[in-house]
Amino acid sequence: MSEPVACEVIVLGLGPGGQMLATKLAEAGVDTVGVEMHLVGGECPFYGCTPTKLLIRASHLIGAVGLADRLAGPATVTPEWSRPASRVTEEATKGWTDDANAEAVQKAGVRLVRGHGRLTAPGVVEVDGVSYVASQGVVLNTGTEPLVLPIDGLSDTPYWTNRDIVQVTELPRSLAIIGGGPIGCELAQAISRFGVEVTIIEAADRLLAVEEPETSTLLTKIFEEQGIAVHTGVEISRVSYDDGFTITAGDLTIEAERLLVAAGRSNNITDIGLDAVGLDPEAPVVETDERMRAGDKLWAIGDITGKGRFTHVSDYQAEVALGDLLGEAGPLADYRAVSRVTFTEPEVGSVGLTEEQATKQGLDVRTGFADITESARGWLDGAGNEGHIKLVADASTGLLVGATVAGPTGGDLIALLTLAVHAKVPPATVRRMHFAFPTYHGAVMTALDDLGL
Ligand SMILES: Cc1cc2nc3c(=O)[nH]c(=O)nc-3n(C[C@H](O)[C@H](O)[C@H](O)COP(=O)(O)OP(=O)(O)OC[C@H]3O[C@@H](n4cnc5c(N)ncnc54)[C@H](O)[C@@H]3O)c2cc1C
Numbered sequence: 423m424s425e426p427v428a429c430e431v432i433v434l435g436l437g438p439g440g441q442m443l444a445t446k447l448a449e450a451g452v453d454t455v456g457v458e459m460h461l462v463g464g465e466c467p468f469y470g471c472t473p474t475k476l477l478i479r480a481s482h483l484i485g486a487v488g489l490a491d492r493l494a495g496p497a498t499v500t501p502e503w504s505r506p507a508s509r510v511t512e513e514a515t516k517g518w519t520d521d522a523n524a525e526a527v528q529k530a531g532v533r534l535v536r537g538h539g540r541l542t543a544p545g546v547v548e549v550d551g552v553s554y555v556a557s558q559g560v561v562l563n564t565g566t567e568p569l570v571l572p573i574d575g576l577s578d579t580p581y582w583t584n585r586d587i588v589q590v591t592e593l594p595r596s597l598a599i600i601g602g603g604p605i606g607c608e609l610a611q612a613i614s615r616f617g618v619e620v621t622i623i624e625a626a627d628r629l630l631a632v633e634e635p636e637t638s639t640l641l642t643k644i645f646e647e648q649g650i651a652v653h654t655g656v657e658i659s660r661v662s663y664d665d666g667f668t669i670t671a672g673d674l675t676i677e678a679e680r681l682l683v684a685a686g687r688s689n690n691i692t693d694i695g696l697d698a699v700g701l702d703p704e705a706p707v708v709e710t711d712e713r714m715r716a717g718d719k720l721w722a723i724g725d726i727t728g729k730g731r732f733t734h735v736s737d738y739q740a741e742v743a744l745g746d747l748l749g750e751a752g753p754l755a756d757y758r759a760v761s762r763v764t765f766t767e768p769e770v771g772s773v774g775l776t777e778e779q780a781t782k783q784g785l786d787v788r789t790g791f792a793d794i795t796e797s798a799r800g801w802l803d804g805a806g807n808e809g810h811i812k813l814v815a816d817a818s819t820g821l822l823v824g825a826t827v828a829g830p831t832g833g834d835l836i837a838l839l840t841l842a843v844h845a846k847v848p849p850a851t852v853r854r855m856h857f858a859f860p861t862y863h864g865a866v867m868t869a870l871d872d873l874g875l
């Protein structure tokens with residue numbers, strides 16, 4: 423065993439939040455060790471947000487040509503997967519190498535250690551037989567892996583996860599997708615627009631099951647109109663592979679050249695030595711307080727905290743932990759107004775609680791609804807205008823607790839309502855602001871009128 427290495431803070435796992443935190447700590451003069459076993463930057467830039475959004479950008483342009491054809495004049499596009507695929511390889515991931523990120527953290531002063539790290543005591547992480555001892559403590563940011571489903575036969579097949587599909591240079595003729603969550607829905611639409619026959623198989627009774635039911639209904643209708651087959655409420659009994667995939671669920675048999683499993687994530691917390699610091703490695707998440715503290719000399723940020731598996735949550739929590747590690751009074755973590763966007767067309771932006779979640783929390787729920795299609799801008803735009811706004815308020819406080827905007831620019835439009843939830847702006851105050859005409863955000867007025875608070 424080599425001599426222990428002393429430092430002030432260890433960041434274990436350099437996902438988006440860990441990379442940002444380690445960098446800012448080092449820039450603030452804290453002696454920081456960052457431990458990463460794969461790529462500095464984590465899932466988002468290499469296998470998640472960035473590559474998928476590049477593919478989606480190209481697919482949206484294919485969708486726009488269809489709209490132009492209907493509204494402006496004959497327009498055609500010949501989709502070529504090689505174009506977005508090469509942007510992913512060359513521009514976004516540099517062939518799945520992290521030299522730029524590694525150089526940036528080291529330039530900031532972080533001591534980068536490559537390898538699998540494991541807690542061995544409070545403030546101590548072991549990597550390849552070397553102990554790193556942090557006087558202040560360890561921040562966990564170990565993220566997730568694609569969930570491995572225990573479906574009969576599946577593990578014997580060459581199925582894809584998100585990490586494979588973003589590296590594909592040639593598309594199959596047909597693709598089955600297990601999971602109709604954000605990954606399944608975003609990739610289903612993107613890939614279908616490149617001419618692939620896509621089938622989604624979802625266990626829940628609707629797509630995007632954590633969103634409002636009206637949104638799931640709209641998305642399903644539009645997907646089916648676009649030629650994507652959607653099967654919901656399906657319990658898969660077996661998957662087999664023989665020069666193609668066969669997925670069996672009761673009387674339903676689906677055949678496809680390739681299979682993507684996008685059925686959720688599992689947290690990387692079972693093999694990081696949580697038991698050495700008195701925590702349960704089998705717990706579903708690492709529990710944290712409002713300063714991201716998770717135990718003695720221990721902090722945790724990102725997906726493993728269970729507060730929303732999004733890059734912006736990981737980054738937000740990094741700033742909270744940074745404040746605490748630098749001895750500042752705040753900020754303190756507040757999750758009332760976590761926003762999220764699924765980058766399908768219609769784009770689904772939402773914030774805070776859905777009607778069902780608010781009801782389950784025992785709130786005095788009041789909702790407001792507006793059909794974007796019937797708004798001035800929706801009518802003007804015509805084709806491609808489908809969508810809605812749904813507001814959820816707590817009538818006892820008169821404040822918004824959640825909102826959904828599904829439709830054109832839904833992911834940006836939700837910012838207006840995120841601010842209202844975050845800053846507790848009364849709906850009547852929002853209603854009295856100036857709404858430019860004719861914008862999609864003008865439809866927020868109609869939803870507020872319907873809410874009536
Ligand atoms: C296909 C896809 C699309 C997505 N799209 C979006 C999107 O559009 N917007 C959005 O906000 N979010 C999106 N996400 C979610 C987003 O990628 C994650 O929330 C984000 O990466 C934050 O994760 P994290 O900080 O917890 O760590 P991760 O990004 O998971 O990184 C954790 C890091 O820790 C390392 N590590 C793990 N264990 C150890 C160990 N023991 N020792 C050393 N290193 C270790 C890993 O190698 C990894 O680099 C998407 C995810 C996927 C899969």
Ligand SMILES: NC(=O)c1ccc[n+]([C@@H]2O[C@H](COP(=O)([O-])OP(=O)(O)OC[C@H]3O[C@@H](n4cnc5c(N)ncnc54)[C@H](O)[C@@H]3O)[C@@H](O)[C@H]2O)c1
Nearest residue numbers: 601602603604605606623624625626684685686731763764
């Ligand atoms: N735009 C974004 O912000 C974005 C995009 C993609 C992913 N993400 C993040 O990545 C995470 C993972 O995404 P995801 O879509 O894999 O996970 P998810 O957990 O959100 O959705 C997975 C879906 O798979 C279904 N499923 C699970 N087991 C199944 C089975 N045996 N058969 C059929 N369906 C099954 C679930 O019912 C669920 O609807 C999400 O939590 C999300 O926060 C975010």
